[in-house]
Amino acid sequence: MTTSAHTVLPGARARTATATATVRRKQGFQHGGWFVAPFLALFALFVVWPLLRGVYLSFTDANISGDGANFVGLDNYREALHDQAMWDALGHSAYFTLLVVPCITLLAFLLAMLAHHIERGKWLWRLCFFVPFLLPSTVAANMFQWLFTQGIGLVNETFGITTPWLTDKSYAMIAIVIETLWWTVGFSFLLYLAALQGIPGHLYEAAKLDGANAWDRMVHITLPMLRNITGLVIALQVLASLQLFDQAVVMMDFGPGPELSTRSFVQYTLEQGFTSYRVGYASAMSIIFFVIIAVVALARMWLLRTREEGAR
C-alpha cells in the first residue's frame, strides 16, 4: 500500500489511509493480542467465569458440595432484602468506611507534607511511614490485638486506662480503624509524596516573588495541584474500606466482634457460604455487594466528570 501520494486522487488517498490504519490495527492485534492473551485468559478464568457462575448460583439453593441445586428464582434476593443481619453487616462496613476514609486521607497528606519538607533523614521518615504497609494483614492485626488486649496490652498500660478495646462494641471498630490507619496509610502517603514532588518548583518561586506567604502557597498552589490525587486516594480508600475483612476477623479472633459489632458484609457472606453452607444465598449477597461497589465506583467517575466539565 505504498502508492506515492501525487499519483492518486484525494478520495482514493483518504481510502488508502483508512485501509492502512485497518491493517495497522490488525497487525497491532496480531502482536499486542498475543501479549495480552495470557492476561485475558486468566482474567476470563478467574474473574469473568466466577462472576457469571456466581450470578447463576445466586438463583439457586446450591450448597457447598455443589450438587443437588435447584433453581429458586429471586428467592435468595428477596430473603436478603429482609435479612436484618445482612443490613447490620453492611452498616458495619459502611461505618468503618466513614471513619477510615477521612482520617487516612488527612493523615496521608500531613505525613507526605512532613516527609517532603523535612531536610534531614528524609529516607528514614519515608521508610517509617511506608513500611507498615508491607506487612501481611494478619501480622499487623495480630500486633494490634496484643496492643489493645485488656489487662496486658501496651495501649492501656501506657496510658494507665482500662478501656475494653476489643470486647466492647463501642470500641471494637475504633480499634480496627486505628490498626487500619497505621497499617495502610503508607500507600496513600506514597501517592501524595509523589504528587508533591511533581509540583513544579517554579510555581512556588513565582508565588514567592509575588509576595505569597506559606499559607497562600499551600491554599493556592499545593492543594489545587493535589486535587486529582486526593480524588484518587479517596476513591481507592472507599473501595478498599468497604471490603473490610481480614484485619477485623483476625483482631476479633475470627469471630464477629463484641455483639456482632465488627461483622462486615464480606465476613457475613463468608459465614453464609462456608459455615451455613448456603452457597446460593452467599452468591446472591456477593452480587448485591458487587452492585453496591460498582455504584460507588460509577458515582465517583460521574462526580469527577461533572467536576472536570465544570472546571472547563
Added chain:
Amino acid sequence: MGRPDLSRRHLLGAAGGLTVAASFGFAALGTGADALASGADTRVRYWNLFSGGDGANMIAMLDAFRHSHPDIDVKDSTLQWGNPFYTKLAMAAAGNRAPDLGVMHMGRVTGFSPGRLLDPWDVDLLAKYGVREQDYNPALWKRGVIDGKLYALPLDIHVQLCFYRKDVLGKAGLLGDDGRMIPVTSTDEWFDVLKKAKSAQKKGLQTIGLWTNDQNFQWWFFVAFYTQLGGKWFDDANTEVLFDPDKATQVLEFLRRHVTDGYVIPGAPTGEQFINGAPFTWEGNWSVPVFSGAKLDYGATPLPPVFGRQATHAESHAFVLPHQANRGGATNEGAHRLAAYVVTHALQWAAGGHIPAYTPTLSTAAYKKLTPQNEYVSAMDHQATEPKVWFAGSTGVLAQDLGPVVVSSTMGSAKPASVAQTMKKHLTKLLASKNPMDGRTAAQGGAVA
C-alpha cells in the same frame, strides 16, 4: 487400593501425578506414589484437624501404628480446624476426592449428610479389630448412630472444666481433706467460693477466667448450665421448640453475675491469668498440657453443679468415613484398622487432656494415675450436648447464631430475659429451616438413633 504394579509407565504417571499434586495440593492425584515409596501394600489417606499438643499426640499415635503395621502406609494431612476443615471435607466428599478416613466433631455428623457425604462404619470389621459397642458409654455411641447405622466412631470426649489453683484455694480454706476443691451445689455456694478465693488471691488479677466475650465458650457454658436445669431444646420429633426462656434467663443471669460482682475482667486472657495466679479459670480440657507444663499446683473438676445436678458441656472427636463412590477393599479395611488402633490405644491421647471414649482405657492403672484427668473423668457420665439436629455441633450454625446472643447478655448490653426470648426465636427459625446439604428440615432429617 492394592499395590500398583511396577512398570515404567506407572512410575512416570506417578511422578507426574506427584508433581501436579504437589503444585495443587490435590490429595487424590497422588495415586499410589506414596505407597510405592514406602513399600506398603495399602495406603490410607487420613485427614484430621489436630494442631498444637493434640497434633503432636496424634502424630505419635500414627507413628506407633506405622511401626506395628508396616503393610499399611498412613498418609495424614492436618487441616485448619473449624469451618475451613468441614468445608474442605464436604467438597472433597462431594467431588469424590475424599480421604479414606477423617475426623469430625460428633455434633456435626448429623448435618453432614450421612449417607451422601459420609459412609457408615462396618461394625463387624471394627469388632474384628477390637472395637465394640459395649466398650463405649451408651449415650456417646448413640450420638454417632443415624438411621440405625454408625457414622461416627468416637475417639474422645472433651469438656469444659473448672480449673482451680490449689495454692490459692488452700489459703482461702476451700480445699477438702483430699486436697481437692470443696463441692459446690448451688449458685450461692459458688459465689461464696469466689468471694473467699478473691480475698486470698493476688491483686490485679481476675478471680475467674470466663471467656466472657468468646461466642463459643459462652455458648458451651450456656449449654452446660441449661442442661443442669433440665432444660430441653426440641421435642423428639424435632417439630416443636421446647426451649424454656425462664430457665435460660436463670442461666444467663448466673453468667452475667460473674461480671457484675467483679470476679471477671471482661476480655482478659483466661489461661495466662490462671498461670499468673488467678484462682479459677473455666477452660477446655485441652488446657491440661499447658497448665501441667507450667508446673502449676492445680486441679480440674467438671463445671460446678450450681443448679443442683451435674452436667458439663461435652463434644467429641470422632472418626468418620468420608463418602467415596467405591469405598471398600484393602484401603477401607486399613481405615477401619487405623481408627480402631487409635481408639484402643488412646492413653497417649488422654495425656492431652481428652477423656478417651473407649472405656477399657479408663480402667487401666496408667489412666487412673493421670492427674488431673482422673479428677474429671466422671464428666463422661453427665454430658451436656447440643441437640441432635443438622444445625448443631462445634462451630456450627447453632453456635454461630446463639453464641453472640449469650455474649451480649454476659457482657451486659442486653437483658438476660430478652436474650432468652431472642434465643427461642432463633431456635424456632432454625428448626423450620432446611439443611442446605439435603434440603430437609430437622423434622425430616432422619437423625434418629
